[in-house]
Amino acid sequence: MTDSQNSEARRPGKRERLVSSAADLMHRRGVSATSLADVAHRADVPPGNVYYYFKTKDELVRAVLAAQTLQVTAMTEELGALPGPVERLKALTSRWDEMRDVVARYGCPFGSLASELDRRDDGLDRDAAGPMRRLLDWAAGQFRELGCEDPDDLATALLAGIQGGALLAATLREPHLMTAQVGRLHAWIDTVGTPAQR
């Protein structure tokens, strides 16, 4: 937030605009299919000027990952207002159902970005895990609060279910697959969250 409110009714700073444009384009087209010229154009910033804000394209990608991590944090903080872990975990998965049309077209923003960056070996592949790790940690905390034996394992199972559902929905272009998968996960959360079953 270097210069976010430098004028009364002005839109966000250029840096912010570049990051959100990059996030959007990289989600819809992928990182390597997104050129810096595209990002600049969409952010309404002169083409070569991107390098004033980001030394390299990779640095811009890192900024997108940082923004995603913040987004995850904001989401989980909202969820914290709900009464119990079961409600919170169900509400988390429901977010992907709400995004089902976008997910079925471009995949989960976190999953597809991570999936593309994973295969690198320039350091970006490590940063790519950030948003997912935060989701896992939060979910594990909820399962722990429920008194489950292996909260980390359960968090992995939950996120795998979400990400797998998103991937299939996108591949088959069927939003309802995401809905169905979220429904199954809700039922599963109930099973895990009911002391009788543990």
Add this chain to the structure above:
Amino acid sequence: MTDSQNSEARRPGKRERLVSSAADLMHRRGVSATSLADVAHRADVPPGNVYYYFKTKDELVRAVLAAQTLQVTAMTEELGALPGPVERLKALTSRWDEMRDVVARYGCPFGSLASELDRRDDGLDRDAAGPMRRLLDWAAGQFRELGCEDPDDLATALLAGIQGGALLAATLREPHLMTAQVGRLHAWIDTVGTPAQR
């Protein structure tokens, strides 16, 4: 198989070599990060010569998808030798556990390729679903044989579990996540496959 055995002890034809090189490189680096020069070099074929076999890069990608579909078919046919659907479904998932080190580094070959191609709108995004669809159809057939009510739904749940597990394993670079996920899926298959539970 245009000219696969044109000489006694000779390696596979150039076209085959190009396809398998492309499949390997596109799995490890992604489609857009793989240049035709790379593919040609790895296949030991002169650079510009790729265009004799494939009119465009997209056509080469299509050939890779076709090869993956054949690979899935070969896999499911092998699995057909097993006594029952439960064994066959467990053996299917175990394949990803066996590949866990590759999966944790480069993702599932089918899932990551599909994930990258999904976001296009040039027709390749439709072809991308081929291998996954064949896996789903086969799994649904197994659940149907078990007498399950919603075989297609169960197949989706199974593949989502596999793909989600692969994505997380790759993102976190932890092969054991794939193993753990396959273990959970085995237990789930038992649940679904036991008449008492239905």
Add this chain to the structure above:
DNA sequence: GTCTATAAGGGGATAGAC
């Protein structure tokens, strides 16, 4: 039928003008 040379275009990145 096989391969080389090269065209044509786009990409990331830089130097320096304003």
Add this chain to the structure above:
DNA sequence: GTCTATCCCCTTATAGAC
């Protein structure tokens, strides 16, 4: 501090030599 002009490399694709 902001932006323009441009460099250079890499990539796909083609034309035509062997």
